[in-house]
Amino acid sequence: MTALVIAEHDNASIKGATLNAVTAAKAIGGDVHVLVAGHNAGAAAQAAAQIAGVSKVLHADSDAYAHGLAENVAALVESLAGNYSHILFPATASGKNIAPRVAAKLDVAQISDITKVDSPDTFERPIYAGNAIATVQSSDGVKVITVRTTGFDAAAATGGSAAVETVQGPAASGKSTFVGAEIAKNDRPELTAAKVVVSGGRALGSAEKFQEVMTPLADKLGAAIGASRAAVDAGYAPNDLQVGQTGKIVAPQLYIAAGISGAIQHLAGMKDSKVIVAINKDPEAPIFSVADYGLEADLFTAVPELVKAL
Template identity: 60%
Template sequence: MAVSALPRASARTFATSSSRLANTLLFVEHKKGEINPASLSALTAASKLGGDVHALVVGKSDEAKAVAEKASKVSGLAKVLVSSSDAFAHQLAEPIAPLIKELVEKNGYTHVTAGHTAVGRDVIPRASALIDTQQVSDIIQVDGEKEFVRPIYAGNALASVKSNDKVVVFTVRGTAFDEAKAEGGSASVEEVSAGSYSEPTKFVEEKINESTRPDLSTAARVVSGGRALKSAEGFAKYIEPLADKLHAAVGASRAAVDAGYADNALQVGQTGKIIAPELYIAVGISGAIQHLAGMKDSKTIVAINKDPDAPIFQVADLGLVADLYQAVPELIEKL
């Protein structure tokens, strides 16, 4: 059963007029020398505003310069601003936000944007507060220089939002826009001072789960398990082999994560990762509204659940009413 069109809800709107061409500052998130795909999607959204898009790359000296060089080749960027400092090593909001504010004031940017990622949700609200503007979060559509569409109520309605702020700050849902091409651009690179900043937050450690499977955020195929797996062992026995057969990423519902069956990094949903793969297989997931908010934009949704009344079947393109303990092994065998 295909997903029906979402209703459109009205949000508070403001009349506005623009007398100058939009110029946007894009905060580029990166890790281990690679640009986060969400930043490339944010660039696509920013390009719809018209005017130039300048990228801001921050980090430790060598890494920041290497990423800036890659960013200069991204199609759609007019300039890349790079700022190097040890304080930027872990992309903490406290040192980055004042730099964004300074660049906005110095260069007269009309818009500031970033991907709606964990880092973007940390850096951009703080920058927005310093600029004294109201942030528009998690947009999925650009209707004008100051007009956007964003999901509300866990994605069950869409709000049209118009801002009257002098500087418009917004974050972009990565799955709603195509990624800008990583090649074909010829942006100039300019170094900027890191400026002064406070450091009330200290980076302690980062724990990363290494996996040979595709990254959940960008994978074309995802196999997710729910609370019906009953244990971490069951999750590993049924979900992981199926994912390996399909060369897919592994996901999980919040119930499975809260029960300790899967790591928090695998959570799909309103409070986890919002994804839109080509194929999403939900195994033993009832389909709570919070989970649907994170995966209902998938191109093809397959659900396996023994409850024929499970909400997941309302959004599934293909549904199998069966006991997962029998259906999944059979599926793995046939694959």
């Protein structure tokens, strides 16, 4: 029984989500291999070889994998699938793009967003916006799995000494081409990897107030900034800051929610945070039901006072 983890990387280094997927693969039992598919990605392959618990790294280097196009990477994974009992992807935008294609090509059911491994064929995953946990058992010969990264600790990035093996995949499918990317540059920590997240909600009232109130707090704490869907829909914050069921799933050491009522969809994206602090003037706000510390106060008064105290 051997599991294959599809690495997420930038051709130079391995992204943190891969480390969580490796932990899930180790929980299944058996050997853990990692696939690094990219272009001039030798450094990323060497970094993958250092991950604790990985016994082999498969390195596929080609122009076809330069930008992680799902059609090309899925064809590569399909060509390797016969050697593996489990194929795991981080449940990120990239993983969710490729995994369904692999499952369809292999004619198996995808097991999505697992948070726990009960046995090699049985897994737990949240449903109903995280209000219930489903236990899923699969009899498929190859199990295609996406891993909710907040459900597993990251494997150690160093300490391993896996062998790196070069593999060849099918030629580019030609079904899609990379046109360009608009990368938002941000000096703050990446939202899903940050140890501290401060999020604002609709109560902030405007994009100007969102920046005026939340930015100084984030600066003081060295935090990433998040937002509720209501705040994003109202135009107070950009789409990539949305935390929740239809946004990003986060589990930082500290999560501060200011002016967020706590709709079920938002709670699904942050309730696994280690410490949750809620600031809201409505004592009945659902956010207080998951908060470790709750402050019933006007955020326009409380947040500046908190910044001053820090």
